[in-house]
Amino acid sequence: MSGIILDIVELLLTAEIYNRYPELDVNDLPKNIRKSYWSSTEKTVPKPIIASFVRLEKLYGIKDIEKSVRNVPFITIDRAHFELRLSAFELAAEWFEKQEGYQERIENNPVLAYYFGEIRKVEAANYAAAKAKIRPKEVDREWIESLIAEIRKEDKSEEMLKLVVIIAPEDVKQKVRDLVLTEEQQDEIEKIMKAIQHREYLWEIGLHDIGKLLFVGPPGTGKTSVARALSEQLSIPFVEVKLSMITDQYLGETAKNIDRVFLLAKKLNPCILFIDELDFVAKARTSDENAAIKRAVNTLLKAIDEISLVEHGVLLIAATNHPRMLDSAAWRRFDEIVHFPLPDLEMRKNILDIVTRHIEGDLDTKEIAELTEGYSGSDLRMVIREAVLSALLEERKILTQQDLLEAVKSFDERADLKSDEYRGKNSS
Ligand SMILES: Nc1ncnc2c1ncn2[C@@H]1O[C@H](COP(=O)(O)OP(=O)(O)OP(=O)(O)O)[C@@H](O)[C@H]1O
Ligand SMILES: [Mg+2]
Structure with missing residues (x-):
């Protein structure tokens, strides 16, 4: 029973504090609350948030809300709107502080940690630590869905969306810690993490062309797995495109498709754009000296040239099993080549x-x-x-x-x- 009340009071306090302090934003909310209140049109959790009956039921599965809070002196039931409110905020905060499990809840809720730590100066509450534990909104499925909903409103967007597979970091099954990596691979991952962390700095010093990786190695050596695990690790969405998929049966569309994919990645930023089967263009080129294919290859090379992690927030990773098929024009465009050897x-x-x-x-x-x-x-x-x-x-x-x-x-x-x-x- 008290667990239910604690859930309710946590939500009421979180709502009140979140609404009250402008310095708190969507990334301060615990993940379950953030997902529940997410507005796909506004791409955030707009203030104010309110503890309605429906919300409480959805979040915690509480059915008989009135009965649960009847004896709690600092909660008012608004029967007209089916909502709960705090009638005495201070009292609620004092009560909350005395409950068992309070410490754990604060550690996992930056909004509460902010209030108890920074405002009430409770020593055990640490806002920075709680914040570090919460992953940003970009890991949520809801984030991707709202971006896609927005893109759908635009002209020709369907054609763009059907060329790629988009995965939210929370849905990525591969974890970096489950992969066995060579030292070189580990170094590259570290470097990229640093580059993303210090994007602004790199921009300031004029290093714009960082963040294009080429994964080279035989089938089944973990190229796709590492690219996906990076999305999970970096908390940014994963956008995958297979070159064979965008090489339209009407070759004339291929160049356009390439542009569409890169445009989409820019709209979804920050994200990883994973181009699998990079050698496909090379293959296509040698088999048939067709003008449309040449155009497609040039479009691809130009698109790779123009996209930038620092400027557009797109980390480009391409993969190939056949490095020999790529010519120097393709190689040159990647700032890091990462080898995926057969495991020793x-x-x-x-x-x-x-x-x-x-x-x-x-x-x-x-x-x-x-x-x-x-x-x-x-x-x-x-x-x-x-x-x-x-x-x-x-x-x-x-x-x-x-x-x-x-x-x-x-x-x-x-x-x-x-x-x-x-x-x-x-x-x-
Ligand atoms: N170094 C590794 N450590 C752990 N698991 C690995 C490793 N390499 C491959 N695997 C496992 O093998 C499976 C296939 O790997 P993955 O699809 O990433 O290979 P790939 O290099 O992308 O292959 P392809 O070139 O055929 O696309 C995955 O389930 C992955 O977990
Ligand atoms: Mg693969």
């Missing part, structure tokens, strides 16, 4: 440890790592999946080393089969 022994062991960490069984991942030279991270995942499924066929959820060894064996056999087929085709 130690990396393979670390990847296996991550993939098997929730799996029961006495497993020697080192032995498997030694047997899997030449495997990509994605191959290793497939081996583990295979082992898990085979065990499930025998109604087992505890894995044995034998399961893993057999999965490696069957993976190798399949790989041999594939290369045989390939050889067969080539020789005929």
Whole structure:
């Protein structure tokens, strides 16, 4: 019962303080409150916010609100508007301070931390610390949805939107900590984080052409995963485009599509624009010396040239499996080339440890790592999946080393089969 009252009082105090202090903005609200009050037309949480019955039910699942607060002296029930109000703000704050769980709530609510720390000078309340814990509004699905709603109002926007996949950071499943990275990859990630943090400084000193990365490496080595994990880590939306997707069957549209995608990324800023299959243009160019393709390639190169992290808030990441297909005109446009090699022994062991960490069984991942030279991270995942499924066929959820060894064996056999087929085709 008191948990419910505490929820209600927290919301009432948060609303009152948020409405009262102009220095507090949307990024001071705890995530659940922010999402609940989000206005997609205004792209913020407009003041004032009010604790209506509907809101309380949605946020905390409280059904019988009147009954819950009947005996709380500092809350008034506005039956005409189905709202709750604080009749005595100071009293409510004093009451709140004495409740168990108060400390934890303040630590996770910058609005409250601001009031109790900065205004009431309660020593245990730390506004900066609470603020550091809250991720900005750009991680929310609601943020993306309001941006998209706004773009939809414009002419030709549908064509633009259907070319890309947009993901909110809170929906990104890949986390940087779950990826096994080389030192070079770690350094690059650190650098980019710094660049984003110090965007204004870079702008001031005239370093505008920073923030274009090219990820190079064989399939399944984590290029897409790292790009997505960066979006999660940096709390900025992820905009993905596959070049094969925008190379319209009517080639004439391709150049226009490229412009559309870059325009969209600028509208969605800050964001990551991930261009997958960058080699696709190169491939298209060599196979057919078509004027439309040439135009498309030039458009793409020009668009890459013109977009800037510092100026437009767009971090550009392109990926390719076929670096040899790219010519120097393409290479030159990226300020950092990040290599994604096939994992070495130690990396393979670390990847296996991550993939098997929730799996029961006495497993020697080192032995498997030694047997899997030449495997990509994605191959290793497939081996583990295979082992898990085979065990499930025998109604087992505890894995044995034998399961893993057999999965490696069957993976190798399949790989041999594939290369045989390939050889067969080539020789005929
Ligand atoms: N270094 C790694 N650490 C952890 N997991 C990895 C690593 N490399 C690959 N994986 C796993 O393999 C799977 C495939 O990786 P991903 O799709 O990122 O590869 P990619 O390089 O984008 O491949 P492609 O070139 O085919 O698009 C993912 O589930 C990812 O988690
Ligand atoms: Mg990929």
